[in-house]
Amino acid sequence: MELPTPHATALRATCVLETPDPLINYAFQYAKDNIARCMRYYTLGWGMSNCPHATTIVVGRDTGWMCLGTDYVAPWFAPEALRVFRRRQKPNGQIIEYVDLESGAQSDYNLNVSDNTPLYLWALAHHWQMHPDEAFREEFAASAQMACEHLLAERGPSGLLVGVPAGTGSFGTCGWRNIIEGYVQAGEVTEINALAAMALRQMADFLHEPRYLQEAQCLQEAINTHLWTGSLYLLNRFEGKPNPQVTGDMVFPVLCGVASDEQARAVLTRLSQPDFWSVRGMRTLPNTDPQYHPERAYGLLGGSWPNLTLWYAAAVAPHDPDTALNALRLVAQPVVEAMPPEVNVHRGEFAEFFHGETGVNLGMHLSPWVAPTFIWAVLEGLLGLKWQGGEATFAPHWPYEWREVTLRNVPTTKGPKDYVLKRE
DSSP, X not given: OOOOOOOOOTTTTSSEEEOSOHHHHHHHHHHHHHHHHHOEEETTEEEOOSSXXXXXXXXXXXXXXXXXXXXXXXXXXXXXXXXHHHTTOXXXXXXXXXXXXXXXXXXXXXXXXXXXXXXXXXXXXXXXXXXXXXXXXXXXXXXXXXXXXHHHHTBOTTSSBOBOOSSSGGGTBOSSOTTOTTOOBOBEEHHHHHHHHXXXXXXXXXXXXXXXXXXXXXXXXXXXXXXXXXXXXXXXXXXXXXXXXXXXXXXXXHHTTOSOHHHHHHHHHHHTSGGGEETTEEBSSOTTSTTOOSSTGGGTTTOBOHHHHHHHHHHHTTTOHHHXXXXXXXXXXXXXXXXXXXXXXXXXXXXXXXXXXXXXXXXXSSOTTHHHHHHHIIIIIISOEEEETTEEEEOOOOOTTOOEEEEEEEOOTTSOEEEEEEOO
């Protein structure tokens, strides 16, 4: 496989990955190139637009996911990008949905709770664990505590966070699939509660506050008591009515460490079935669902979103490394390999979302959040990389044919480091 001449960026030599799979290696390089071209300084601060070169809007949830990857190649970016949202944090601790970094316009869609807040906390914890800096922790500690208290304040009688819709579509959806016209996903939402449980657990360490670890455990127990059906997780429970619709969102309890091993295996088994998979990766809805449509609602009712495929890859890696690798390869292929013009991709760019049947790109050619998520999914999903106090530990989930992986020039607080992983 021959890699076309990449754009020259300062990140090419940072965090260099060498695996037995050239497709993964090349895609990893392109991911760094994509990040370099999306990080931008606006009048009001640093960020990555949710539509590069077209808008100046940056989104809270997107920023959270981006920081998980930029910490490996541009660790200066996370504090700057998160600072944008800290400065605009609501008095009750909630993190807003988006801000236009030129005009200053912002919104929270009038929602009382959404995924922006726990993803902000995850990004804070991730950066702190990888690049511990007491000045960073002190700067964000008050904001993090406000955000934690906000999450806890939104719990209902069951102990679960309860989202109150303010309309439909973006005003009625608490999670990531929030641009489906006429749609409401509120109440006790499994995705939001799983993210909140993980965020609280991480904040116990970041804030040196054991109480948040206890609260995370209580929230996890509430999720597994009220949102687990005995075989799978509910999508949500709204106004007392359980919604058992099976969507890709069910990956979150596994990804966030809320599901037990038995529950995780059940969820991953269902998400691995053929009706969830297309030539480009995981569908948001299986094609056996009555609401399935391969392109409607920006592909959120059955299209294939690479970020969802990457979340699945990270979640399934400890259970089935080869399945995780296959998912990563599906995301990498239209980035690295030459595609027919009708596929509508630019070689070297991670696209936004694909038609659930034909595999044609129907979104942006360059998605700002997929590239950093790819880096995170490879390193922390497949290679089992974890950080504590700036020190790395690996628990690789080895695909069958892999025997050695090398990481070179990884930025750490003690300078660039190299790591060589060898399979026993």
